Amino acid sequence: MEKFQLKMKVNGRTVTVAVEPGLRLLDVLRDVLHLTGTKEGCGEGECGACSVILDGELVDSCLVLAPQAHGKEVVTIEGISREGELDALQRAFLTAGAVQCGYCTPGMILAAKALLSRNPNPGRQEIARGISGNLCRCTGYAKIVKAVELAAAELQQKEGAAGV
């Protein structure tokens, strides 16, 4: 089959790769670009482990065909730290003890990031809804919700300080 010239922005960098048109975005990220922070869980859009942010929207990268990402901007877990400094959400996950086996964590953090960009000050129920497409079998979600609250509070405080 003829290869598709896929051009997209991944974590701020423009990449051009020739891929099979039937390849999933998940496969391009993991197997072609070696960004293995994105995990494959169920492969059918139920668990959220493969979540990435595509043009600002949280998507299951197992349900996105590579050509659908053409001309778009993808953010993966590798793209949210800046010059070695962890994102507020990553730090909050560490502080709150929100990581156990870690398999859901990249998707969970990106779900939380997408939530906070829509709603910088979510209540507990809004956080639960925001991460409800991401399954976690280890933590019972309590410390994940706590971590998102912590990160939101920190970002709010920073914003307040910047405003002054």
Added chain:
Amino acid sequence: MKKRGYGIGSMWYGIGSTAATNPSGAFVDFLDDGTAIVMSGCADIGQGSTTVLAQIAAETLGVGLEDVVVITADTGMTPDSGPSSASRQTYISGNAVRLAAEKAREQVIAKAAEMLDLDPGEIRLRDGQVWYEEEPAGKTMIEVIAQCRGEGILTLGHGTFNPATTKLDPATGQGVPYATYAFATQIAEVEVDTETGIVEVKKIVAAHDVGAAVNPQNVEGQIEGGCSMGVGYALLEEVVVDGGEIKNPGLSSYLIPTALDMPEVFPMIVEAQEPSGPYGAKGVGEPALVPTAAAIANAVADALGIRLYDLPLTPERIVAAIKAAASSQHE
């Protein structure tokens, strides 16, 4: 109509493999810079055992947690520690690491006693220093380790722990299946919609005797995670098998709790020191899940005045039970 109910579930659970030998081994060595290396076959599957083993080693050796490196679950390097199952690793591998660290410590203390001309029985290692009678004795652990190195004395300790169990008598079933047990009680508050049969768990209070909580945040994480599996067991999860075929093999047909299904969980850590445990610790992994479904089912019975005997408590089963109870009242 929405009806509220409260239920309680209690359990005790053996720590370690049942009526079987299940030892764990560990190596602990001081390095030249006063840091330590722990080698254990214990596989950390997210429960935090590597952190717990580092804490136990640091406490025993008198060094900071940041000065302990743990190498785990590498068959080329680490001794066998048995499986990460049976809620056993903190108790059994924790003991192995403690014993190995004590032996490594003995080497350093013996050399320190010789260098300082002091009674080794009175020497302690703490914060990287050699201590005597509650005061620094004027030598750092790095200096003593360097002296050991120079003389060719190894600072390596090895430890093994096998819980004291017996086989069970095949005729009577009697014996000692476990060396120690964890205990827990959970209370659930539920709201049952009598029209739709939907059960909403509003709150779970989960009190767990873990011996000593080596890492309280990890213990809470285990309790909260166990409760979420318990909520799934009580309300959602059922493997449907028909003619040997699983009919619900995916996460779209076999539902597990999402963040929206979880109530607020209030973990309560009860620390009743276990004398045979490392610094008094036992295990918490599986016990966290054991009483949850019972507490929820009891809460549903309290709300409805009807007891159901099959899990999960699906809306269909709840509505059918309410109808059956109503029709038997009419007869």
